Amino acid sequence: MIVRLIVRRMLFLVLVLFGISLITFTLSHVVPADPARMIAGPRASKSTVEKIRHQYGLDDPAPVQYVNYVKGVLRLDFGTSFASRKPVRDDLERYLPATIELGLYAFILATAIGVPLGVASAVKRDSWLDTISRFISISGLALPVFWLALMVQFVFFGKLGWLPDGQRLPIGVDPPRTITSLYAVDALITGDLNLFWLSVQHLIMPVVVLAYGSLAVITRMVRGGMIEVLNQDYIRTARAKGLGKNTIVVRHALKNALLPAVTSLGLQVGLLLSGAFLVELVFSWPGIGRYSVQAIQQIDYNAIMATTLVIALIFVLMNLVVDILYLFLDPRIDYS
Amino acid sequence: MSSEQARPGTFVPGTPAEDQPGPETPLGGLVKRRASNQMRRNLKRFLIGNRLNLIGVIIVVIFFFLAMFGEAVAPHDPYKQDITGSKLLAPSTTHIFGTDELGRDVFSRILAGTRVSLQVAVVVLTFAVIFGTLVGAVSGFFGGIVDEILMRFTDMFLAFPALILAIAIAATLGKSLTNTMIALATVFWPWYARLVRAQVLSIREREFVEAGRSIGLSSSRLMFRHILPNSASVVIIQITLDVGFAILSTSSLSFIGLGAQPPSPEWGTMLSTARNYFRDAWWYTTFPGVALTLTVFAFNVLGDGLQDALDPRSSRR
Numbered sequence: 001m002i003v004r005l006i007v008r009r010m011l012f013l014v015l016v017l018f019g020i021s022l023i024t025f026t027l028s029h030v031v032p033a034d035p036a037r038m039i040a041g042p043r044a045s046k047s048t049v050e051k052i053r054h055q056y057g058l059d060d061p062a063p064v065q066y067v068n069y070v071k072g073v074l075r076l077d078f079g080t081s082f083a084s085r086k087p088v089r090d091d092l093e094r095y096l097p098a099t100i101e102l103g104l105y106a107f108i109l110a111t112a113i114g115v116p117l118g119v120a121s122a123v124k125r126d127s128w129l130d131t132i133s134r135f136i137s138i139s140g141l142a143l144p145v146f147w148l149a150l151m152v153q154f155v156f157f158g159k160l161g162w163l164p165d166g167q168r169l170p171i172g173v174d175p176p177r178t179i180t181s182l183y184a185v186d187a188l189i190t191g192d193l194n195l196f197w198l199s200v201q202h203l204i205m206p207v208v209v210l211a212y213g214s215l216a217v218i219t220r221m222v223r224g225g226m227i228e229v230l231n232q233d234y235i236r237t238a239r240a241k242g243l244g245k246n247t248i249v250v251r252h253a254l255k256n257a258l259l260p261a262v263t264s265l266g267l268q269v270g271l272l273l274s275g276a277f278l279v280e281l282v283f284s285w286p287g288i289g290r291y292s293v294q295a296i297q298q299i300d301y302n303a304i305m306a307t308t309l310v311i312a313l314i315f316v317l318m319n320l321v322v323d324i325l326y327l328f329l330d331p332r333i334d335y336s
Numbered sequence: 337m338s339s340e341q342a343r344p345g346t347f348v349p350g351t352p353a354e355d356q357p358g359p360e361t362p363l364g365g366l367v368k369r370r371a372s373n374q375m376r377r378n379l380k381r382f383l384i385g386n387r388l389n390l391i392g393v394i395i396v397v398i399f400f401f402l403a404m405f406g407e408a409v410a411p412h413d414p415y416k417q418d419i420t421g422s423k424l425l426a427p428s429t430t431h432i433f434g435t436d437e438l439g440r441d442v443f444s445r446i447l448a449g450t451r452v453s454l455q456v457a458v459v460v461l462t463f464a465v466i467f468g469t470l471v472g473a474v475s476g477f478f479g480g481i482v483d484e485i486l487m488r489f490t491d492m493f494l495a496f497p498a499l500i501l502a503i504a505i506a507a508t509l510g511k512s513l514t515n516t517m518i519a520l521a522t523v524f525w526p527w528y529a530r531l532v533r534a535q536v537l538s539i540r541e542r543e544f545v546e547a548g549r550s551i552g553l554s555s556s557r558l559m560f561r562h563i564l565p566n567s568a569s570v571v572i573i574q575i576t577l578d579v580g581f582a583i584l585s586t587s588s589l590s591f592i593g594l595g596a597q598p599p600s601p602e603w604g605t606m607l608s609t610a611r612n613y614f615r616d617a618w619w620y621t622t623f624p625g626v627a628l629t630l631t632v633f634a635f636n637v638l639g640d641g642l643q644d645a646l647d648p649r650s651s652r653r
Contacts, residue, residue, distance in 0.1 A: 138633065270497035
C-alpha cells in the first residue's frame with residue numbers, strides 16, 4: 001500500500017520535473033537577448049558569434065536543443081556558465097553546501113523555538129507568552145526578510161560591532177577540511193575550536209534572520225493545532241479521569257497537534273529557499289542564492305536555469321518526503 | 337457584493353439582485369433590514385471586537401489614500417535632486433525622514449512609492465484572478481480529462497517556490513517593473529485556479545444548482561450567475577491576503593535589482609540603494625522598510641479578519 005503510494009508519487013515527480021525543465025527551457029528561449037552574443041562579448045565579430053552559436057548548439061531547432069538540454073541535465077551537466085566560463089555544475093557544488101548550512105540551522109532553530117512556544121501559548125492562552133507568540137507570528141509574515149537582514153546587520157555589525165557583517169569566514173582564513181561541507185560541523189570534527197567559533201559567529205545573523213519567517217509559521221500552526229486538539233472530547237475524557245495537565249499535553253495532545261505543522265514543512269522549505277536568496281545577498285553569503293542573483297545580474301542563462309531547476313528539485317523532493325512522513329504519522333490519511 | 341450574500345451556505349436559489357423581492361413589498365423590506373442588521377453586527381464585531389482588525393483597516397485606508405494623492409500631499413518633490421545642499425541629511429523638521437544620496441526627501445519618496453506598490457498589486461492580482469478563475473472554473477465544471485490536464489499543468493507551476501519562479505521569470509524577461517508584474521501574475525494564478533476549482537466542485541453539487549439545471553439553465557448561466565458568485569467570498573479573502581504578498585514580492589525582486597528601476601520610489605528599489613549607505617544613513621534604510629512592513633502587516637491582518645468573519649469554517653486561529 002505504502003509502496004504503491006510512493007511509486008505513484010515518484011511517477012508524478014517525474015512528470016513535475018519534466019514540466020519544470022520545460023518551463024525553464026522555454027523561459028530561456030523566449031528571451032530577446034542572444035546568448036551567443038553574450039558569450040562572445042559585445043566587441044566580437046559576427047563570424048565569432050556564429051562560431052560560438054554553432055559550438056554551443058544554439059543554431060539547432062528548439063526541440064533538438066531541448067532534448068540535448070534534458071540529456072545534459074540527466075547527466076547532471078547544466079552547461080557552461082557564461083559568466084564564470086566554468087561548468088555550472090562545479091559552481092553548484094561549490095555554493096550549494098553554504099545554502100544547505102544556512103537553511104538547515106535556520107530550520108532547526110525555528111522548530112526548536114517554534115514548537116514549544118506554540119504549545120505553551122496554546123496551553124496558557126492570553127498570557128504574556130501567548131502575546132509574544134502572536135506578535136512573532138504576525139510580524140514574521142509581514143517583515144520583509146531582506147529588510148530585517150539589513151536592520152540586524154546595521155545594529156549588530158554597524159553599531160555594536162559584536163558580529164561580522166557577512167561571509168562564511170573572515171577573508172584569509174582557510175576553511176576546515178571538507179567532510180560534510182558545513183564549516184561549523186567540519187571544524188568541530190577536526191577539533192579546531194577556534195575555527196568553529198569563527199564560523200558560528202558568521203552564522204548567527206543570517207541564520208536567525210532566515211529562521212524568523214519559519215518560526216512565525218511554525219508557532220502559528222502549532223498554536224492553532226494545539227488549541228483545536230485541546231477542545232476535543234478525548235482530551236476532556238483524559239482530564240475527567242484525572243490525568244495531570246502536562247501528561248495530557250505531552251502524551252495525548254502533542255502528536256495530533258503537530259500534524260498541521262508537519263504539513264507546513266513543505267511550505268517551510270519553500271520559505272527558507274526563497275529567503276536564502278535575499279539573506280545571502282545582504283550577508284554576502286556565498287550560497288546558491290547569491291550565485292543566482294549574480295547570474296541574474298550578468299544574464300547568465302545556464303546558471304539561472306540550473307539553479308532554478310535544482311531549487312525546484314529540492315522543493316519537490318522535500319515535499320515528497322513530507323507526504324510520506326505524514327502517512328506514517330497519521331494513519332487516517334488515505335492517499336489512494 | 338454584500339458579505340451576507342457571498343457567504344457559503346446562505347445563498348438562496350436564483351437570487352441575483354433583480355430576482356429578490358423589492359423593498360416595496362413588506363416581506364422584502366423585512367428580509368433586507370434583517371440582512372443589513374446582521375451585516376452591521378458582523379462589521380461591528382470585525383472592527384471593534386478585534387482591535388488588530390481596526391488597525392489593519394486604518395492602515396489600508398491610509399495606504400489607498402496615499403496611493404491616490406501621495407504625490408500631491410508630499411511636502412517635497414519625490415524626484416527633485418539636490419546633490420550640493422542636502423545629500424544624506426538626517427531627519428529634521430524640513431525632512432522628517434531625512435534625505436537620500438541624491439538629496440531627495442525620503443518621506444516624499446515613500447509616499448510616492450505607495451502608488452507603485454498598489455499599481456503592481458492591482459495589475460498582478462487582476463490577471464492572476466481572471467486567468468486562475470477561468471482555469472479553475474473550467475476544470476471544476478467539466479471534470480474528467482479536461483480537469484486532469486489543467487490541474488497537472490497547474491501543479492507544475494506550484495512545484496516551484498513562488499518567489500524563486502518569479503525571480504527566474506523576471507530575470508529571463510529582463511529588469512523592469514512590467515516584467516516583474518508578468519512574473520508575479522504567472523506565479524499567482526495557479527493558487528486561484530486551485531481555489532476556484534475546489535469551490536466549483538463543492539458548489540456544483542448543491543441543491544440550488546441542481547434546481548437551476550432542472551429548470552433548464554444553460555451551463556454558462558449556471559457558471560457565471562450562480563456558481564462563481566458563490567465562490568466570490570473565498571476568492572476575495574485570498575485576494576486580500578495576496579495584496580500584501582504581491583507588494584512584498586515586488587519589493588523583494590526590486591531589492592535584487594529586477595523589479596522597479598531607479599529613480600522609481602518603489603520601496604524595495606529604495607532599500608536596494610539605501611543598503612550602500614547603511615552605516616551613515618540609518619533613516620534611509622529604516623523608513624522604507626517600516627512602510628513596507630506596515631502595509632504588508634495591514635493587508636495580512638485584514639485578510640485574516642475577513643476570513644474569520646466570512647468563512648468561519650476555515651478559521652486559522
